[in-house]
Amino acid sequence: KQEVTQIPAALSVPEGENLVLNCSFTDSAIYNLQWFRQDPGKGLTSLLLIQSSQREQTSGRLNASLDKSSGRSTLYIAASQPGDSATYLCAVRGSARQLTFGSGTQLTVLP
């Protein structure tokens, strides 16, 4: 059974700092990995999707990497802003074609 772990559970940083969120998964037989953002009272928004054959994806200030063999992914946020404050969720699509989510990292960017 696939298990997804995200560390840290919560993170508080001052505005402008670069930061890294970590995600690990137990079964390397995945089709893709996605990073989502969840704001309070709102649904999830997909940020980046990395195919199993890819190593990284970039969108603006966000960069996600994937090391399938070691079961790890990182989300790098450059020059963080208060508007980046949210919960970031990692999810993998495995052999069952389902998304398995981690518990998320709650990020607070202080002005």
Place this chain on the structure above:
Amino acid sequence: EAGVAQSPRYKIIEKRQSVAFWCNPISGHATLYWYQQILGQGPKLLIQFQNNGVVDDSQLPKDRFSAERLKGVDSTLKIQPAKLEDSAVYLCASSLVPRLAADTDTQYFGPGTRLTVL
């Protein structure tokens, strides 16, 4: 493009009562998902529809939960009777491509229904 709509946004009930949630996916999206998100956890898939057929309900507690997708569009999720541990946010999502070509599809999520069972 309108997003995924869900109602109600909040619901408070007592244990052993019944409750129903409604979801309207993005127009044209073939696949619809219901997730349960308990506080402090990631979403867990309850059921997945392709058009109006169920393709995966392996994690749906079928003794109390039921779901249907009429005419391959709107969907309802029902809990009867509710238990305290059903307190959670229920998220509906939809995606464009059929399940078998799901390697690259993106799921679009609604705002969720927050259920509190007292």
